[in-house]
Amino acid sequence: MRKKPVVYPYIPNSVPEVKEQMLRELGAESMEEFYADIPEALRLKRPLDLPPPLLSEYDLRRHVEGLLQKNRTCQEYLNFLGAGCYQHYVPAVCDEVNARGEFLTAYAGEPYDDHGRFQALFEYTSMMGELLRMDVVNVPTYDGYQAAATALSMAARITRRREIVLPRALSPDKLSKIRDYVKPDLEIALIGYDPETGELDREALRARLSERTAAVYFENPSYFGVVEGHGGEIAAMAHECGALCVVSTDPISLGILTPPADYGADIVCGDIQSLGIHMQYGGGHGGFIATRDEERFVMEYPSRLFGIAPTMVPGEYGFGDVAYERTSFARREEGKEWVGTAAALWGITAGVYLALMGPQGMMKVGETIMARACYAARMLDRLPGVRAPVFRSAHFREFVVDFSGTGKTVSEINQGLLARGIFGGKDLSREFPELGQSALYCVTEVHTQGDILRLVEALKEVLQA
């Protein structure tokens, strides 16, 4: 007996009678006719070997939720991990807006039928522009790594030079990405950090700069959470040798920290995950690039740039692509790098976040993060054998904790914390062996005093064990 064909809820024309009617109207014998161009030798002559389908929505949901149940989340455990992905509070309105089907399922419509998409992204770039005090911001690229790699490539094209200078106090993953990306064109020089302050080693930088230098890149706050106090001096050094200054920052710090443009940055880049986007196991990133409104900068962006324009009706706002001819959409390999689907929905979400927070919210959240991180560092520093923060500088959100004096490794300590429902800071001992048994701790506005004291108590137990 023949099996009754499945009618798939997502496939309207999977109803057998409809299929037959359509085939009839096309004068086709069977589906095979449509595949006439695919040679026999290339045909898969068996069904795909896949798990049996979960045809009902209930069965599907039960299966996937069953797998997900095995996860332990940062709501269930107390989390002090950061290092590029951050647990901040996500306002309910952010989730509400990015779940709207109109935004969620839109793609590449014209600026008429998708007017709202264009306006929401223009407003995102506009609010980022205020935060950064820069006039040009791109429609988001994939993530902060890509933003840095592209910002550095832009700098090299603008200066027509081949060496980029990066800090050694950098996420090794991010450095790996940049290395891969600039490999055909650029050389990388790494500059160390001051062992006391964690700031960029300016003497080493000065010695390295030359007429070959395309860009000096640093992060503020740094990978170690250090607020770099000499941004202006570094930018001036870059400019003196004809290089550009590229600064990566986290926009959530800019309610209280000076925007890099104000101390001389030419290109500013970073990640927007902190602005209302869940961590999603590292799936919630979007990258921004910002510059002054100068043609030589604008024409080097690979990304979409949305601009405002009039329509034939007075008083109507219209939007569209600025300088589209720069892009690979317009000119394939003659365009700048490439452009494609990236992270637009996160851009809209970050815009919602900034609209909710406003100037007061951004100042308040910055101050709260600094206060709680500072408090956490001081409490940890009081534990025997523990030193925090390792660097004598102001910190934002993250700081290095040295456990070398406890006789225990970070790995052992983190296992002990895990048993107590806590994710300890990121182990730095392999990436930065000179820091000994150190870990990078992250404290944000979501960590209450109670959470911090719970960490301290757990650490006491773990260190005594």
Added chain:
Amino acid sequence: MSEDITRHRYVDGKPRLRRFHQARWDEPILFELSRPGQRGILVPQVEPEIRAEVGDILATLPAGMRRREPPALPELSQPQVVRHYFRLAQETLGTDLNIDVGQGTCTMKYSPKVHEALARSPKVTELHPLQDESTVQGILEILYRFEQIMKEISGMDRFSFQPRAGSAAIYTMASMIRAYHASRGEGEQRDEIITTIFSHPSDAACARTAGFKVITLYPDEDGYPDLEALKAAVSDRTAGLMITNPEDTGIFNPRIAEFVRVVHEAGGLCAYDQANANGTLGVTRAREAGFDMCHFNLHKTFSSPHGCGGPGGGATGVTKELERFLPVPLVSFDGQRYYLDYDRPDSIGKVAPWYGVVPVIVRAYAWAMSLGAEGLREVAEIAVLNNNYLMQKVLQIPGVSAPYAKGKRRIEQVRYSWQALYEETGVHSEEIGLRAADFGVHYWTSHHPWIVPEPCTLEPTESYSKEELDEYAAILAYVAQEAREDPEKLHTAPHNSTIHRIDHSPLDDPARWAMTWRAYRRKVAEAQRPEENAS
């Protein structure tokens, strides 16, 4: 009994076109809604003990690093923010609303709602990527299981989901081609990538970004990629072939295995851009055609929503021989537990943070699991059936043609040409699209350069009913007829959209373009100053 309302909704038994009008809220720019002092959300208060311990924390900032002026962000209450964004949402035509067959190459299929419940679960959203592996076994298992599914669909041996969309996956393939030749001491010599003009622009652009010279092949007279041109192009400088198939014309290259053989014989690698795989799932695979690597767009073929342009997912697969070059880490299983495998010395390293756009992978996994082998084949067949059905309807409209492979079927999409209609009426393809928007649908011309004159590209996918395809064709037929009778209506379209025809001239003028509100206000003020001086 009152009159039958239904009667007026049909003409000759067919439904009338919709009297569509898109939402028009005349919504101000957010900054215009700002009122000093308003708050949209409050931040947790710092506890008094913390305050007492740390004192004036901002005073600890280095001189010059404390922001002097608050950022000039708009100040809004929460309901204003919600209303504003909901209005903008209404002014956006998502796939959830329209018969979205007009955005060819984009595979605008239905994104199942149950996937949102799964991807938005705290069990996904509240995971940090550095958590101890023992606490993320569920999500690692999903990544691992989805890799097994992708291996079977493609015939490849190993996958990375790290690239965050299709073009990033294409770039990743170019980077692996570069690493492969470097590992054999031929990195300097093999510096050319071959592609075709009907492959996605990123196949050319990403290859260039990875440091290659690009050779682009044009179609032969029948619209198929030109094998003789390929033979003439390969040499000991050939690094690889990066090719979309079926191409953006919807034509499957019947000599694709021959293409692969020619490039392999020249010492190059072959990368299969499977962005257009929706019509060939379970029918033909990268493996049988001899490819070394391929990529799929999880936001297209695998149903994850397009999100206004991302986040997406670029699943990148390779054969066993190339596995060592994949980005780190891979997700492995030792029989007991799932783990992140970083011990891969020949890897190209990282192409993006962490392990990919995880919520997109969760959706794609759920989609594949809801269909299974038979269901995936059904997706492909119905997508192809729908496409050929729509083609037959569209080609009945005077003035439109489907260049190349005359009289032949297509796979999952068709690149049409309105050249005849343009010559007759002076109406451009783009204007047909703007008028079609008045009936509540999208329409896309094509990637540049326009080898096909006055192009449009339609891809119906499996998600639309026969009646919906009829409706789309009826809209195009109506608009084409109108081009003959009242071309001005198209020259000034759209009429029922949120806004009217845009003056694009400022967007290419450095003196007038404005990519932020602050730049716009500054430039408007600068432009007005001379006028004031004159008056």
